[in-house]
Amino acid sequence: MQHEIVARPAASVVKLNLDAGETITCEVGAMLAMSTGIKVETTSGKKGGKGGGLMKGLKRMFSGENFFLNHFTADRAGQTLILGPQLMGDVVHHNLSGTLVVQGSSWLASEEGIEIDASWQGFGKALFSGESMFWVKCSGHGDLFLNSFGAIYEVNVDGGFTVDTGHIVAFEDTLQFKIGKAGASLIGSFLGGEGLVCKFTGQGKLYCQSHNPPSFGALLGPKLKAR
Amino acid sequence: MFDDDFLDGEFEGGVFSKDIDGGRAGASIRMDDLGLIALLSDGEQFFLSYSECNLEIGGASGRMVFCRNDDRSLTIFCEDKKFTAALERASGGELLERLEEINATGRRRSLAGQFGFWGFLVGCALLLVGGWYGILWGARAAVPHVPFTVDQQLGEAVYEQALDEVAQMTGEEKVTLIEDDAVRLPLQKLVDDLAVHSRMPQVKFQVLVCDTEIPNAVALPGGRMIVFRGLIDLVETPEELLAVLAHEMSHVTLRHHLQSIGESIGVIVALDILVGDVGGLVALGAEALRAAALMSKSREHEHEADLEGVRMLHKAGIDPAHAIGMLESLPHGDIPDALDWLSSHPDIEERVAAIRKLVDELPPRAYSPLDFDLEGLRAAMRNRVVPAEDAPENKDGDRKKVNAADAKPENEKREEALAK
Numbered sequence: 001m002q003h004e005i006v007a008r009p010a011a012s013v014v015k016l017n018l019d020a021g022e023t024i025t026c027e028v029g030a031m032l033a034m035s036t037g038i039k040v041e042t043t044s045g046k047k048g049g050k051g052g053g054l055m056k057g058l059k060r061m062f063s064g065e066n067f068f069l070n071h072f073t074a075d076r077a078g079q080t081l082i083l084g085p086q087l088m089g090d091v092v093h094h095n096l097s098g099t100l101v102v103q104g105s106s107w108l109a110s111e112e113g114i115e116i117d118a119s120w121q122g123f124g125k126a127l128f129s130g131e132s133m134f135w136v137k138c139s140g141h142g143d144l145f146l147n148s149f150g151a152i153y154e155v156n157v158d159g160g161f162t163v164d165t166g167h168i169v170a171f172e173d174t175l176q177f178k179i180g181k182a183g184a185s186l187i188g189s190f191l192g193g194e195g196l197v198c199k200f201t202g203q204g205k206l207y208c209q210s211h212n213p214p215s216f217g218a219l220l221g222p223k224l225k226a227r
Numbered sequence: 228m229f230d231d232d233f234l235d236g237e238f239e240g241g242v243f244s245k246d247i248d249g250g251r252a253g254a255s256i257r258m259d260d261l262g263l264i265a266l267l268s269d270g271e272q273f274f275l276s277y278s279e280c281n282l283e284i285g286g287a288s289g290r291m292v293f294c295r296n297d298d299r300s301l302t303i304f305c306e307d308k309k310f311t312a313a314l315e316r317a318s319g320g321e322l323l324e325r326l327e328e329i330n331a332t333g334r335r336r337s338l339a340g341q342f343g344f345w346g347f348l349v350g351c352a353l354l355l356v357g358g359w360y361g362i363l364w365g366a367r368a369a370v371p372h373v374p375f376t377v378d379q380q381l382g383e384a385v386y387e388q389a390l391d392e393v394a395q396m397t398g399e400e401k402v403t404l405i406e407d408d409a410v411r412l413p414l415q416k417l418v419d420d421l422a423v424h425s426r427m428p429q430v431k432f433q434v435l436v437c438d439t440e441i442p443n444a445v446a447l448p449g450g451r452m453i454v455f456r457g458l459i460d461l462v463e464t465p466e467e468l469l470a471v472l473a474h475e476m477s478h479v480t481l482r483h484h485l486q487s488i489g490e491s492i493g494v495i496v497a498l499d500i501l502v503g504d505v506g507g508l509v510a511l512g513a514e515a516l517r518a519a520a521l522m523s524k525s526r527e528h529e530h531e532a533d534l535e536g537v538r539m540l541h542k543a544g545i546d547p548a549h550a551i552g553m554l555e556s557l558p559h560g561d562i563p564d565a566l567d568w569l570s571s572h573p574d575i576e577e578r579v580a581a582i583r584k585l586v587d588e589l590p591p592r593a594y595s596p597l598d599f600d601l602e603g604l605r606a607a608m609r610n611r612v613v614p615a616e617d618a619p620e621n622k623d624g625d626r627k628k629v630n631a632a633d634a635k636p637e638n639e640k641r642e643e644a645l646a647k
Binding site: 095097098099119141156158171172173174175177202203204205 | 249250253268285286288293302
C-alpha cells in the first residue's frame with residue numbers, strides 16, 4: 001500500500017494506492033473518492049464480521065467514533081482511494097508497531113490487522129483533559145492515518161512534555177500523562193489563560209494539533225445568527 | 228545461544244534504541260540469568276543486563292515497566308502483568324528492592340483507582356439528586372414571580388389538545404361538550420361559591436361538562452375545568468363531587484402546571500449543560516411541556532392539591548371528611564383505566580392518611596350539608612337538549628334537536644329499560 005498526503009495542512013486528504021487484495025479500514029464517511037475496482041464492506045468489527053464487533057462498536061461510540069467501520073478492499077492492482085477527515089485540518093501517517101492511543105475522532109484509517117478498540121482514560125482525565133471520556137486504542141503493526149483540527153506536529157518525548165488540554169491527537173502507549181496546572185499557582189494558571197494542561201512523562205511519540213474544536217466553536221458560536 | 232537458559236517464557240513488549248529505525252520497535256522479551264533479551268521481528272536482538280537495569284513504571288496504563296540502562300540509550304519495556312514477577316525470579320534478587328517499590332506503587336494506584344471510581348459514582352449520584360431537587364426548588368421559587376396571565380394563555384393554548392386527549396380516552400373522534408345551561412350552570416355556581424375560599428379568589432373558573440362515561444375531572448392552567456359526566460354519575464353525595472372539584476381547583480390556584488413546565492425546562496437546561504447539543508431532546512421537551520401543562524401530576528402536587536382542597540372545603544363550611552369518603556369508596560389495589568384521573572396519583576391509603584391528619588388538625592367548626600341538587604343535575608343531563616348536529620339521523624336522513632335520552636342508540640335505550 002502506497003500513500004500520499006496532499007493539500008496539507010489545512011485541507012489534507014490521503015491518497016492511497018491499493019494492490020489487489022489489500023484492505024484499509026476507515027471511519028464511516030471518510031471516503032471522498034475511489035476507483036471502480038474497490039469493494040466496500042461495513043461491519044462493527046473486523047472485516048468479514050469476525051470477532052466481538054458489538055461491544056467494540058459500542059466502546060468506539062463512547063470514544064467519539066462511529067459504531068460501524070468501513071473496509072475498502074481492492075479487487076485488482078492499482079486502485080486509488082482518497083480519504084479525508086470531516087473537520088478542516090491535517091492528516092498524518094504513523095507506522096504502527098505496538099499501541100497508539102488516539103483521541104476520539106482523530107483516527108481516520110488503518111491497515112487491515114490493526115485492532116481498533118476504545119479504552120477508558122480515567123475519571124480525572126475524562127473530566128479535565130478536554131478530550132473524550134474514552135480513547136481509541138490502535139494496536140498491531142502497519143499503516144495508520146490520523147487527522148486533526150488544524151495542523152499536526154510530532155514530538156518525540158523523552159522525559160517530560162506539556163500540552164494544553166484539547167490539543168492531543170495521539171500518543172504512544174509508553175507515554176503517560178497527568179492533568180495539572182500550567183503554572184505554579186492555580187489562580188495564576190487560570191488568569192494566564194492556560195488553566196489545566198496535560199503533562200506527559202516517559203519516552204515515545206506524541207502527536208499534537210495546532211487548534212482544538214471546542215475553542216474554535218466558543219469563538220465562532222456567538223458570532224453566528226440564531227436559527 | 229540463550230535457548231536453554233530462558234526463564235518464564237516470552238513477553239510481548241518493545242524496545243527504544245537509537246539503533247532502530249524510528250527509535251522504537253515491538254519485540255518479544257525473554258530473560259536469562261544475566262539479563263533481558265529483546266528479539267525484534269527482523270531478528271535483531273538487544274541485551275540489557277540486570278546489573279545496569281534501571282526500572283521505571285509508567286505508560287498510558289500506568290502499569291508498563293521500563294528497564295533502561297544508565298545513559299537511556301536502550302530501554303526494554305513490557306506491560307504484561309506477569310512480567311515483574313518473572314523479572315524478580317530471573318534477576319535472582321538483584322532488582323528485588325526496586326520491583327517491590329513498583330509493586331507497592333501498583334497496589335497504591337489500584338487502591339486510589341478504586342477510591343476514585345466509587346467516589347466518582349457517589350459524586351455523580353449526589354449531583355443528580357441535588358440537581359433534581361435544585362430544579363424542583365427553582366421551578367417552585369420562580370412560579371410566584373410569573374403573572375397569572377401566563378397560566379391563562381397556556382390554558383388557552385392547550386385547550387384543544389386537552390379535548391383531543393379526552394376524546395382519545397374514550398376512543399371517540401371528537402369529545403361532546405354538554406352546553407345545556409341546566410347542566411353547566413349549577414356546576415359553575417358550585418365552583419364559583421367555592422372559589423372565593425381558594426388562595427387565589429381572583430381566579431375565574433370556567434366549568435365545562437363533557438359527555439364521557441369515564442369518571443374524571445381535568446383542570447387546565449388558568450382556570451378552565453372539564454368535568455366528565457361519569458364523575459357526576461359516580462359520586463354518592465354533592466359533597467363528594469365538591470371534594471373532587473376542590474382538588475382540581477387547587478391544581479390551578481397552586482399553579483402546578485407552571486411548576487411542572489418549569490421542572491421540564493430545568494431538566495432540559497441541565498441536560499444541555501451536561502450533554503451538550505440536545506437538539507432532539509429539546510424537540511421532545513417541547514412536546515413534554517404540552518403534556519405537562521395538561522396532565523402532569525407529581526406525587527407532591529397531588530398531596531398539595533388534596534390538602535389545599537381540604538382547606539377550601541373547611542373554609543366553605545363543608546365537611547372535608549367527604550374527600551376521605553370519596554377516596555375510600557374507590558377500589559384499592561389496581562385502579563381501573565376508567566379511573567385514570569387517579570392512576571397518576573399517590574397511593575390512596577397514603578393520601579387518606581394525610582387528609583385525615585390535616586382534618587384532625589383543623590380548628591373545630593360546625594359544618595353544614597351542601598345545598599346542591601345532585602339528582603336534579605343528573606336528570607338535567609339525561610333530559611338535556613342535544614344540538615341537531617350531534618343528534619342521530621332520523622329515518623328520512625335528517626337531524627333535529629332531541630333530548631339526550633332520545634339521542635341514545637336503540638340498543639342502549641333497551642338495556643337501560645331492562646336495567647330499570
